[in-house]
Amino acid sequence: MKSKIIINGAEGRMGKLSVEAIQSSNELEIVALCDLNDSLKDKILELKPDIVLDFTLASTVYNNTKTIIECGSIPVIGTSGLTEVEVKKLSELCTEKDLGGIIVPNFCLTAVLMMKFAKAAAKYMKNVEIIEYHHDKKQDAPSGTAVRTAELISDNKVASRNRGHEMIKGSLGGVYKHVPIHSIRLPGFLAHQEVIFAEIGELLTIKADTTSREAFKKGILIACTQVVNKNKLYYGLENFLD
Numbered sequence: 001m002k003s004k005i006i007i008n009g010a011e012g013r014m015g016k017l018s019v020e021a022i023q024s025s026n027e028l029e030i031v032a033l034c035d036l037n038d039s040l041k042d043k044i045l046e047l048k049p050d051i052v053l054d055f056t057l058a059s060t061v062y063n064n065t066k067t068i069i070e071c072g073s074i075p076v077i078g079t080s081g082l083t084e085v086e087v088k089k090l091s092e093l094c095t096e097k098d099l100g101g102i103i104v105p106n107f108c109l110t111a112v113l114m115m116k117f118a119k120a121a122a123k124y125m126k127n128v129e130i131i132e133y134h135h136d137k138k139q140d141a142p143s144g145t146a147v148r149t150a151e152l153i154s155d156n157k158v159a160s161r162n163r164g165h166e167m168i169k170g171s172l173g174g175v176y177k178h179v180p181i182h183s184i185r186l187p188g189f190l191a192h193q194e195v196i197f198a199e200i201g202e203l204l205t206i207k208a209d210t211t212s213r214e215a216f217k218k219g220i221l222i223a224c225t226q227v228v229n230k231n232k233l234y235y236g237l238e239n240f241l242d
Contacts, residue, residue, distance in 0.1 A: 005022060005049055005050065006030075031047045050073065050228065066090065074227055081140050094233040099231070100227050106145040107237060108191070125197035129181075133189045150181060194207040
């Protein structure tokens, strides 16, 4: 039996892409497309979908996810902007409801592999910085991918070090989990990130480039098919990769 799915944010670029991806699947069935003028709660209560895939805005993603869980559907969240505290609250809510779900900072498999490799490298190299490049229409900075990468790296305790004095505030980037992050927003980019490790006499750069949104389709299908029958909220598509 196919899993029924509502796509929230269906008029956006990622929403439209997810429609194409899910229409190609034999395991998923779209029952509704929602956007800004629709009541997500009413649609869920009316149609009782198994899954709600959310590609909306950082300003609304927490409330959307909370609504999805409270209405008894499985959240698959592709919208960035959730804080650590919000993720914890949503995780607790999923546990209370005995629901699975997943928050996905990046659906591109090369980006997921980049994060996994960076986490492994951080066991051996403690000095690290992240540079991420996105198009100028992206609403948040740093990206969810950069934030998740910093979290995974910090599991292996990165170095806290003196990086010099900023003559212009912000020129050394922001710092999250002791990891400096530099965000670039320019037309011409889609989604790119490099993680640079450095020790005396050696450098390691792990880089992922997404040049077409088509790359996200495979990850969307993995997330939506693998999340069924889970009983907790996962953070990161790497949890569904063998």
